[in-house]
Amino acid sequence: xxxxxxxxxxxxxxxxxxxxxxxxxxxxxxxxxxxxxxxxxxxxxxxxxxxxxxxxxxxxxxxxxxxxxxxxxxxxxxxxxxxxxxxxxxxxxxxxxxxxxxxxxxxxxxxxxxxxxxxxxxxxxxxxxxxxxxxxxxxxxxxxxxxxxxxxxxxxxxxxxxxxxxxxxxxxxxxxxxxxxxxxxxxxxxxxxxxxxxxxxxxxxxxxxxxxxxxxxxxxxxxxxxxxxxxxxxxxxxxxxxxxxxxxxxxxxxxxxxxxxxxxxxxxxxxxxxxxxxxxxxxxxxxxxxxxxxxxxxxxxxxxxxxx
Amino acid sequence: xxxxxxxxxxxxxxxxxxxxxxxxxxxxxxxxxxxxxxxxxxxxxxxxxxxxxxxxxxxxxxxxxxxxxxxxxxxxxxxxxxxxxxxxxxxxxxxxxxxxxxxxxxxxxxxxxxxxxxxxxxxxxxxxxxxxxxxxxxxxxxxxxxxxxxxxxxxxxxxxxxxxxxxxxxxxxxxxxxxxxxxxxxxxxxxxxxxxxxxxxxxxxxxxxxxxxxxxxxxxxxxxxxxxxxxxxxxxxxxxxxxxxxxxxxxxxxxxxxxxxxxxxxxxxxxxxxxxxxxxxxxxxxxxxxxxxxxxxxxxxxxxxxxx
Numbered sequence: 001x002x003x004x005x006x007x008x009x010x011x012x013x014x015x016x017x018x019x020x021x022x023x024x025x026x027x028x029x030x031x032x033x034x035x036x037x038x039x040x041x042x043x044x045x046x047x048x049x050x051x052x053x054x055x056x057x058x059x060x061x062x063x064x065x066x067x068x069x070x071x072x073x074x075x076x077x078x079x080x081x082x083x084x085x086x087x088x089x090x091x092x093x094x095x096x097x098x099x100x101x102x103x104x105x106x107x108x109x110x111x112x113x114x115x116x117x118x119x120x121x122x123x124x125x126x127x128x129x130x131x132x133x134x135x136x137x138x139x140x141x142x143x144x145x146x147x148x149x150x151x152x153x154x155x156x157x158x159x160x161x162x163x164x165x166x167x168x169x170x171x172x173x174x175x176x177x178x179x180x181x182x183x184x185x186x187x188x189x190x191x192x193x194x195x196x197x198x199x200x201x202x203x204x205x206x207x208x209x210x211x212x213x214x215x216x217x218x219x220x221x222x223x224x225x226x227x228x229x230x231x232x233x234x235x236x237x238x239x240x241x242x243x244x245x246x247x248x249x250x251x252x253x254x255x256x257x258x259x260x261x262x263x264x265x266x267x268x269x270x271x272x273x274x275x276x277x278x279x280x281x282x283x284x285x286x287x288x289x290x291x292x293x294x295x296x297x298x299x300x301x302x303x304x305x306x307x308x
Numbered sequence: 309x310x311x312x313x314x315x316x317x318x319x320x321x322x323x324x325x326x327x328x329x330x331x332x333x334x335x336x337x338x339x340x341x342x343x344x345x346x347x348x349x350x351x352x353x354x355x356x357x358x359x360x361x362x363x364x365x366x367x368x369x370x371x372x373x374x375x376x377x378x379x380x381x382x383x384x385x386x387x388x389x390x391x392x393x394x395x396x397x398x399x400x401x402x403x404x405x406x407x408x409x410x411x412x413x414x415x416x417x418x419x420x421x422x423x424x425x426x427x428x429x430x431x432x433x434x435x436x437x438x439x440x441x442x443x444x445x446x447x448x449x450x451x452x453x454x455x456x457x458x459x460x461x462x463x464x465x466x467x468x469x470x471x472x473x474x475x476x477x478x479x480x481x482x483x484x485x486x487x488x489x490x491x492x493x494x495x496x497x498x499x500x501x502x503x504x505x506x507x508x509x510x511x512x513x514x515x516x517x518x519x520x521x522x523x524x525x526x527x528x529x530x531x532x533x534x535x536x537x538x539x540x541x542x543x544x545x546x547x548x549x550x551x552x553x554x555x556x557x558x559x560x561x562x563x564x565x566x567x568x569x570x571x572x573x574x575x576x577x578x579x580x581x582x583x584x585x586x587x588x589x590x591x592x593x594x595x596x597x598x599x600x601x602x603x604x605x606x607x608x609x610x611x612x613x614x615x616x
Contacts, residue, residue: 155512224462
């Protein structure tokens with residue numbers, strides 16, 4: 001195989017209670033990428049559409065992730081790779097734009113090399129790409145992009161990712177207000193210390209959410225979607241956040257929260273019809289803010305990145 | 309039925325990562341209780357052996373829990389109840405002594421009334437007994453005593469308890485150094501605020517532990533038994549704590565931690581033989597401290613309180 005074309009999906013990190021830990025994979029929102037073997041050695045970004053991102057390999061998350069992989073590849077290569085990126089996920093949207101690029105690059109190169117690396121290793125390489133934009137090799141978006149479904153980052157030393165089960169009928173409505181929030185900045189506003197009482201409630205909800213996924217309990221899943229720790233700081237930067245959450249809940253959503261560091265807001269629903277209904281009503285109320293926005297419905301993607 | 313005799317088991321609250329949330333039920337360590345219908349109305353503690361606990365109903369956790377139940381019973385009773393308590397679990401041991409009494413009382417009375425209340429309701433009543441000694445109606449010991457297995461307190465408002473699955477071959481060795489730690493005092497030493505970084509690691513471990521129970525992954529279960537938040541404060545009051553944990557690990561235990569507020573130390577093991585081996589080596593090293601102690605091995609009890 002000389003060339004591979006892939007769909008690299010958006011992802012929701014944190015999932016309310018699981019800051020820096022939980023993530024899940026979207027199905028209908030994502031970038032496309034082409035990764036190609038070339039005579040020219042090294043990694044070269046040769047095309048970017050949809051956004052104004054750097055072409056320089058070491059300044060592009062896909063490039064950095066690709067280099068992290070090749071550094072661990074133990075055979076000499078007499079060829080290189082070029083990467084074309086067709087962005088649909090806006091950087092700073094909170095639905096894993098940089099993760100899609102980083103994960104896509106390592107997925108594609110691994111395929112072209114006949115899969116020398118495991119999924120856990122690919123997550124590690126992709127997280128090196130994330131480090132470029134987040135100042136930390138965070139894995140909570142790249143893990144669901146590569147594995148699909150829901151994932152839990154158990155720890156970083158060593159990196160250990162768990163793949164959690166997914167309910168068949170779980171959908172999500174994503175509202176993306178067109179304002180940009182930089183991950184590094186939205187991290188800087190978080191406090192170093194949190195109330196022990198709040199932390200206890202938070203880990204009870206993380207445990208309950210994992211149990212809900214295993215037992216296919218939609219209501220328990222919904223009632224676990226609370227974030228007492230990070231959301232109060234970040235939601236203030238998202239115009240209309242409280243109203244969207246309340247409206248979604250009143251319209252039958254299981255629960256809502258900030259996707260990653262925002263500004264996108266997710267609302268999980270049981271069934272596509274319910275998710276479409278929530279989409280329609282959020283669409284109506286958000287128009288009134290005057291802020292441009294996109295709104296999507298997606299099933300949870302069980303497989304992650306796919307070849308197209 | 310006029311009288312019921314029960315075995316009310318000890319329990320391990322917190323289970324390292326799940327402070328105030330997780331708990332599990334022991335099988336071979338517990339109290340016995342007799343609950344009896346009497347012509348005399350009200351609730352009366354008529355016998356206590358094994359420890360010097362108050363007979364006055366409102367000052368005894370079993371009495372307070374029993375009264376909380378009767379307050380919610382909507383029929384007039386022309387009889388009362390007497391309770392005999394045969395303590396084997398020392399108060400202040402950290403393996404749910406007060407919870408065993410509180411849970412046993414409501415379990416017994418509910419049976420004698422032909423079970424008008426659900427298990428979730430009994431947990432609520434029993435937690436009122438706990439409030440007497442802990443200043444809070446904590447449910448993380450009474451829940452596993454009443455439900456068996458592993459439990460997760462999802463929240464208190466309203467009280468919501470989840471029953472988690474248990475692996476068949478999971479055993480625990482419990483070392484109980486004979487020093488008393490009062491729950492209220494061991495709570496007072498905890499900080500109000502904790503590092504967000506530590507809290508993230510803690511909830512990743514809670515999620516991983518719940519996933520491990522569902523997937524019967526002993527190693528993942530063991531590697532989730534970390535407590536960065538509470539153990540550093542409480543372990544200093546338990547002589548030899550670090551050495552016991554290290555020795556258990558080196559002898560094949562999955563992981564160890566403080567049971568409840570201590571001083572008991574649990575070490576989970578795969579299989580009874582492994583648990584017995586860990587018991588023997590801890591027994592040897594703990595003798596050297598000069599502190600009197602008990603040491604037990606128990607399977608995880610799937611059923612909770614049982615009629616004997």
